[in-house]
Amino acid sequence: MSGVDAASRARLPEKGLGLALEILEQVARHDEGSTAADIARAVGAPRATVYRVVNSLVRDEYLVRRADFSGFLLGARVLELAAVVDAHRRPAYAPVVERLRAETGEAVHLFGFHSAGLTILDEDAKHPLSDPATLLGDPTRSAIGHLWLIAHPDREAPRAPRWTARPSAEELQAIADAYTVRGYTEQVAMLSPDRGCLAVPVRNHRAETVGAVTLSTSISRLSVAARHVHALRGAAEALAGVEPLSGW
CATH class of the missing domain: 3.30.450.40 (GAF domain)
Known part of the structure; x- marks a missing residue:
């Protein structure tokens, strides 16, 4: 394992909340949506791992697939959380x-x-x-x-x-x-x-x-x-x- 791979794995565990949150952050930065490949490059994690976490986030409605399947957007549960935060503000x-x-x-x-x-x-x-x-x-x-x-x-x-x-x-x-x-x-x-x-x-x-x-x-x-x-x-x-x- 290279030094870069080791650092990426230490910073972004393949399973866990840290990677999921960073994926959500990357998707939130792009109104038009992000592909799994784009997300993987941005977070520096293996593409297979990102696919697995993204699919989990889609299943739990934190992400949603674009209608043309070209990428992912923030899902209903994230938008609901944003509305709650906005209400408190x-x-x-x-x-x-x-x-x-x-x-x-x-x-x-x-x-x-x-x-x-x-x-x-x-x-x-x-x-x-x-x-x-x-x-x-x-x-x-x-x-x-x-x-x-x-x-x-x-x-x-x-x-x-x-x-x-x-x-x-x-x-x-x-x-x-x-x-x-x-x-x-x-x-x-x-x-x-x-x-x-x-x-x-x-x-x-x-x-x-x-x-x-x-x-x-x-x-x-x-x-x-x-x-x-x-x-x-x-x-x-x-x-x-x-x-x-x-x-x-």
Whole structure:
């Protein structure tokens, strides 16, 4: 036995978990699939050994043969494991926002507040923001921006560098007065001619507004959608101690 063969066998035992994992890694690196010969060359193991391990992985559904039998792809069990890992990596706020979307059937977005303006934390993929550039640049044109202005009464708004528009004192007073009456902010046709939005503040343990959860819908449904304010407030309470909102 040559020195190279001995090293390969020591590093990659013909039977065992080590070789199986390295085979899976090699297949994962190639979206189009890998042949057993390619895998054998990559891992430095005898082709007969690789065939044996690959067949075992196919039998246990960790690998699957391509339809044209030209190679192997990752199987259902590996994909299921990847989904579990991905679920654990999801932001802590994701389940709250997803439940709210399912409950209301409307577009729901989550924003974070900071001294520079707004950050989009979770945009509804099925109902994207109609004009994110304006929303992030002019606090007077969105319900979320109105909440930011209310949350920063001691600032000469908008001193935040992301804001491109400066609200007048009259606008600020009208926004504050409406919020006092409703307990949430609202905009109608300011970003899109046929859409409106409601925004409820998310507060941290010091009662500081650190973000907002919003519901957007067609103008014709906006008054009906107001019935979801209770659900929005419940979600906002659930989000109060959730990262990254709790640290903003």
